[in-house]
Amino acid sequence: MSAVNHQLRLASRPVGAPVASNWELTAEPIPTPRPGQVLVEVTHISVDPAMRGWMNDRPSYIPPVALGEVMRAPAVGRVVASNSRAHPEGCWVTGLLGVQEYALSDGSGLLRIDPDRAPVSLYIGALGIPGLTAYFGMRDIGHARAGETVVVSGAAGAVGSIAVQIATIEGCRVIGIAGGQEKCDWLTEGLNVDAAIDYKRADLAARLREATPDRIDVYFDNVGGEILDLALARLAVHARVVLCGGISQYNATSRWGPLNYLSLLTNRASMTGLIVFDYQDRYEEAIDQLATWLGEGRLIVREQIVKGSIDRFPETLLGLFAGVNTGKLLLELG
């Protein structure tokens, strides 16, 4: 156990895409847990699009990361010193541990995880925030029903790849939109979606039209931008748009709005925002269901793991916006 805790702290707020100098690497002595506290050695750090929003100094669903504060991140780790019966030494936990090697916690927001049920890294992926987001988005907001047509953007990403599979399990006809042939091949061959569309190829509108002869009942949006507009133009009557993310807009310095929003009116459709934290009291139910599907082989997961120290976090996050990842992108320390 190193005597030093390395941390990545927010040093400045990005304008447009983040740059490495938006963070500062700091080192401090590893803290000692006080009564009720535990010390967690972080092993896996999540890298998610939503983190870009947390760097802005704007009120949102969660306070901004303050300048000088350790960068917020979901992570997984092992308790290495404990003054809490709920989280004894040696147990595995997940929570917003931050981009640092060691995290002190009073146990609030800390979830104990079972390393025998699934690899621990999945608890920041398919069994963590991304999986839970896909689960509640597709079921509780999308209300995807058997026989309906479901379209998911960012379909090869951490959330999208789970969302398409939940829709398939529900008995829907599923179309995934992703960037590049390789991701599309994984969607059709690896995840068995009914059709995959590479948004980087020309004629996206025509291909989406062909793939949705009965129009779109559920559109699960992770990207915003032109793809959202094309999906709006293809909505079926009483369609549900699950507004999960808008990665195409997070680094934008000029603002954009969906030109086809009045399609919601003519089709009596809805567009509803999803923040997974609203479903905290049902996490257990959902994790259990996702883990069951995983065990049955009905849920396939892929992880794109960057191994290294926490100073690789900035470049890894930037890769996310460049679309380098297929499946869940994460940083494994050590």
Add this chain to the structure above:
Amino acid sequence: MSAVNHQLRLASRPVGAPVASNWELTAEPIPTPRPGQVLVEVTHISVDPAMRGWMNDRPSYIPPVALGEVMRAPAVGRVVASNSRAHPEGCWVTGLLGVQEYALSDGSGLLRIDPDRAPVSLYIGALGIPGLTAYFGMRDIGHARAGETVVVSGAAGAVGSIAVQIATIEGCRVIGIAGGQEKCDWLTEGLNVDAAIDYKRADLAARLREATPDRIDVYFDNVGGEILDLALARLAVHARVVLCGGISQYNATSRWGPLNYLSLLTNRASMTGLIVFDYQDRYEEAIDQLATWLGEGRLIVREQIVKGSIDRFPETLLGLFAGVNTGKLLLELG
């Protein structure tokens, strides 16, 4: 009874704002009802923003008016010849009778109305499509609850002026947005809304912010454009946006989208389109409730009546887009 039926037929499709030459005045002999049919003498013709959409050659919630077809319009009239027991001679009816002096009907979509319960013209206003739209929008989509903050745009219009009053009846704090001091005075003094905002004055954003210290739980949108964006920026968590219309966009030749749409995401809010035709099986319940409130003096209505022949329809419709009307705009024939 004139021997001739004058009709206004769609002659060409508008680009941007309609012009008089988009319609053609025609005359033909008054038809004779066949078995099962009735002949209605039209007395009051509705003038609504939605009509602009019906003139476009685009698939929508209702087929476009065909070139050469009588212009579609909700209207009220009296049965002057009947071969139907459901609608005997002398009874009053409402339905999509069109912009013409006489309409032949087989009874489908024809609703018999009670002239003793309310003035017949109200059946194309507060007791017709506009009132029903406000009723189902505020209750079934907005779910306006006592104590919540409700904002309505186009609040002095046919739908908006009913919507604000239903929200008041539900026990909400109600803010109306309208164009001009006179409309705002009517909202606060005539309809007792809690605050009225004149969107033509400067500093709309600041005034909306001041009027909504607890943010907005229900935004009932009739206008789109900048006002929708300002409302999105003020949404409360779990807010509902009722997408009822977008009059600012109907004549636009360039397209616009709500720049603040991601506020739906961060606030877990929804935006849902409303087409009143979906609620046809509950019209009776709603008309009864609206008529009761009217009788109790809890619902105040204002009509802006243009008297003349059907050739005044084009200028009257254009007035709607110029915002000339306070309350329900309609054309009274004769």
